[in-house]
Amino acid sequence: MTDVALLVDVGLSFRDDLGIGGPARLDRKQAMAQLTMVKALNLALTEVMRENPNVMMMGQDVGIDEGVFRVTEGLLKEFGEDRVVDTPLAEAGIVGSAVGLCMKGFLPVCEMQFDGFSYQAFHQVEGHVRRLRNRTRGRFTCPMVIRMPYGGGIRAIEHHSEAPEATYAHLAGLKVVLPSGPRNARALLRAAILDPDPVVVLEPKAIYRAFREEVPDAPETMPIGKGVIARPGKDVTIITYAAMVRTVLEAAEELAEEHGVDAEVVDLLSVAPIDNDLINASVRKTGRAVVVHESYRHCGVGGEIVARIVEDSLMYLEAPIKRVTGYDTIIPFFANEQNWLPSSAKVVSAALETVRF
Amino acid sequence: MTDVALLVDVGLSFRDDLGIGGPARLDRKQAMAQLTMVKALNLALTEVMRENPNVMMMGQDVGIDEGVFRVTEGLLKEFGEDRVVDTPLAEAGIVGSAVGLCMKGFLPVCEMQFDGFSYQAFHQVEGHVRRLRNRTRGRFTCPMVIRMPYGGGIRAIEHHSEAPEATYAHLAGLKVVLPSGPRNARALLRAAILDPDPVVVLEPKAIYRAFREEVPDAPETMPIGKGVIARPGKDVTIITYAAMVRTVLEAAEELAEEHGVDAEVVDLLSVAPIDNDLINASVRKTGRAVVVHESYRHCGVGGEIVARIVEDSLMYLEAPIKRVTGYDTIIPFFANEQNWLPSSAKVVSAALETVRF
Amino acid sequence: MPRDTVPIPGKIEKIEILSHDGKLDTKLEPKLPDADLRKLFRYMLFTRMLDERCLHLQRQGRIGTYGPCKGQEATPLGVAYHLRKEDWFVPSYRELSGFLWRGWPVDRYMLWWGGHEIGSSIPPEVNDTPICVPIASQVQYAAGIAWGAKLRKDGTVVACFCGDGGTSEGDFHEGMNYATVFKVPLVMIVQNNQWAISVPRHKQTASQTIAQKAVAYGIDAMIVDGNDILAVLVAAKEAIDKARNGGGPTLIEAITYRLSMHTTADDPKKYRSEAEVKSWEAKDPLPRFRDYLRKKKLLDEKIEAVMEEDIRNELDTAVAKYEQYRHDPYAMFDYMYAQMTPELARQKQELKAALGGDVAPQRETARTHG
């Protein structure tokens, strides 16, 4: 019942040899450019829009202003007003009209200006975007992307630092990806646009411009639903994604240098689907796990990860699994947000507790 | 920093001696009436509205029509149009205007006509209802109730059988309760209305009229965040809530009678806060656990429960924890919904696998 | 002008052609081929009879809760008549006459109310969207389809429907705003049937008419007697032509009445008077149109009897087909994504195990459970 024709139709080729790894696996010989995540996302958009005239970019201030984070830089100029659209100020309007555009064969990329305003479109996502294929038994599909700046750490005002990944991941019918660096951001956004189903792309705004990475000349895609080992290790598995990958890698360095603990860091890249095999393979190897994410703990992705480990690998576990997460409070206004967010120090102490259990 | 004055103000008295248990603990001598859940909820509303003139009931068709499930029967007649309000057809309007009513000292009870339309109000819940106290450092609070018929099993059309508890439970600042029978429905709704903070009351519509229970004459409240042991046992703990409590109790009977397995059934009654102590005490006793709920598995409440057990009681676990849940698909249109929902048979086999692990 | 009254831009036109007591404005009367008029009547009658049949099936437990459309047959039909095949018909849930005209198979309609997704699977040759349950949410995708049509420059038009209650939703507003800002070929028809379940029109909005909401979006509106198919035909043609010619959206308020209950779960006696219902029964679109056609000698009792007989047979066939439908219990996993995820494959196996292995497509009547 899989719609293979459609897969081919939109040029989707999730061939494994195109799959790229995390920062640790940049080994192919190619021309490379040093890009920030913002530039890498911009590159992905530009590439796909050049290849496929059905791809549209729409949202608040994505045109002449080129996006409040400049992710859509140059797009209006190159692709014109019909394909790069400054919409009126209504999030449900963006997503809802994009559902209609999908029915006319377009591939809309919707920008929510901030994570915190994506809730305004929630009923359209819940009620139509994720249901259209199933409801119509494949007559209509929703190959749209909803992308948004995600998470805290940029000292923004209220509603600009939310982490809604569990909320979206819980909604069957969506895919939810969270890049952790420029290269995988470009590859995941491309994969998301080419994917025949709706994909929510949560772009960790804290690392939009935090560092550069080499990005090859040729477009890449990554398979959605697969994570990567961001750092191999043997003593404890730390599972994370998005901006927290950097935090965790930092913690892993400290664990190695100061405590002789060799942590394996799993970068999930996608929380729906989630890479069950990778998680369990790593935990079976290390026997210990810590989960790190910046959203609320209660009913967050962390709980799901723990449940997956318990379901498949309980007997390998040598210690309770700790969750280092945002607390179950409103994320504080920015003066105090760093105390709310997981920090490398919090990760180190959770990992040590787990290892020393 | 707790607002004790306010607690007293709205007459909140969560005294433990008023806390009631599940069906197994109806031992106080009182006049009793045999009520369905619909009638019990109606009784709670009537009682609180009689006691406190600030309580309002508002929603679509809650007035002259007395609610599509008749939960608001008699209220318009007794309390008049100012307190029992047929609103225009806009869910965010209901919740959003209720936020304003709270600022004027009212205690609004908002009905969402069905679970599936509560998403239309999601941004108001996320953006204001749950944030108001924290954002204003207690200057404004949101002592409202959002109640809605919840879940599947009544052969309704699309969008009328949703189970959004994890979605609400994940939003810090809300409380989320799910009664499992007439008596606790009345007590929890009362507690929710008297609670100085916003409470989402998910009323399992499959058992709205499925059975009657004795309900005492005097009003009762139950502490929000406490579960009950619906059936004591020693071999395996089955943790569940809402309509699934009946399914699980049925499974427990079969487990006992046909398989000699003595299951302990935990009825959570609340998923935010969640009764960590009760869950862990039971699992420490039995060493085995199964979690049952009707919402999607992925990032559902089940994962949270597993994580809580792993955090606090890993070393007591003798088998992986199984999750018997709705699948990660859109709940099928009603002809096939029973195949989607957890059934007593599915629970029995999960419990047996766990026990025989 | 330091203090002045500003003229309100916009225009609202009101059209009635065939009154409920048979008065005909011959100047405005649309000139349709006789065959088309008769065909329209047949669809109206078919709708009425199918609607009754569904009520009957519901009472027998052979379909689930049913939402009748009695009294509202004229408007969707009059609009659908002027749509081309390539155009789009975007309904709410009370547009049965339009579905039928557009070619939606009757058994699919029953399958929808019988709890089967296949009832939402519009045949590939028909540009309809399925029944839409979340009120007014369809206005958003209707605007999007029309926007797409404009971008494709394919000359197609979108006709979208919602109820009077639907105009209160944020989605109505946002959809109308997008449609008008992008000036897309959308005809937005509000079937003002006076009630949103138990909430009367005057409690739904303080505006004197629904039509005047067009002013908020800078477009013109029409008010038609929605029970007068001739008026609907005229209004729809103008709005559709305008949309097709790049003139942008029109809002049409069709004044009509829900003669039956909201759904079979509803008891309208609780909230509205018999007298009111009676007064609207006198305005029923069906006898009105029949009398018009009889006067034109396009119908007589004999023709009608044959028609009814034919329809009854068609309905019998459709019911039989509906009841033969066997659904695949595992299909819930198959249409979630183009490619099934590993997790869903695992859960599909779980269900197989629970059902005791591969189970053949099932026949579940509405009575099987609950």
Place this chain on the structure above:
Amino acid sequence: MPRDTVPIPGKIEKIEILSHDGKLDTKLEPKLPDADLRKLFRYMLFTRMLDERCLHLQRQGRIGTYGPCKGQEATPLGVAYHLRKEDWFVPSYRELSGFLWRGWPVDRYMLWWGGHEIGSSIPPEVNDTPICVPIASQVQYAAGIAWGAKLRKDGTVVACFCGDGGTSEGDFHEGMNYATVFKVPLVMIVQNNQWAISVPRHKQTASQTIAQKAVAYGIDAMIVDGNDILAVLVAAKEAIDKARNGGGPTLIEAITYRLSMHTTADDPKKYRSEAEVKSWEAKDPLPRFRDYLRKKKLLDEKIEAVMEEDIRNELDTAVAKYEQYRHDPYAMFDYMYAQMTPELARQKQELKAALGGDVAPQRETARTHG
């Protein structure tokens, strides 16, 4: 009337009193006490100077991103002037002049932009709601507060503000609909400053004016020159009085202009011309009002200099107070619920452990992180 144009109900009035080139309509000129006029000017000036100070603080990294209100000082002030203490002022985020008039402490305003919740904690004696970030969402609670006022029969009125962009949101529509259906004492002011970040007014809605959106809700509207405080004072008084006397909501479109950037993160040069900004600088409400008062001999350069000096001192004091603020790192747990949940108590302990035990209230300047 088989086909007829229906008159559109409703009325839109346009009010301008003091034009940008100093012409005054003396017949309409509101008669305020001299002291009040001077006080209004002082608040306008204070707002302008505080706004500039905040920009300065932002550039020095002493507060976070800042959203200036330059050019929009007249409207909130003119409205707030006619509100009673018991009335409610429900802002969006560009109503600084109104906050100040209503008694919001200056340091709290800085604290908000400095990333502290206490900046949202309105003093108990002021019936304001805090800055509202999700666009138009405040219209819903404004309708609710006004509804509550009507139920309480306490004679209070609610003045709510949003931007031109805000009118596109579903929340604006639903809030307006509730307010008008329940006929609550709400005055809804749309500060049409021509832009929503980079989106110009004409791309936001196809309606010729924002005011005419009132027609959709069956109410009257006013258009005022929002840079003319005299016109605002007149319009606001009428609308507030009407609301107080049970006349229900009024929509006021205040035509104004955002002279500065959207926020300090924004670069308006990307999307609008210098010429346009220049043309609006000529309409700046502040010099216009100053010239008017000078003509009335209520102001002169000396008085103004003293005023400026005083304000500068007040601002210095406020900045010092702002910078002395120490926030409690654990407070995030304390206001989630009236009674802390066990889980939050546990998490609070976690944070204490992470910070190495109980930590005294912290001073975090905007530069501490990132």
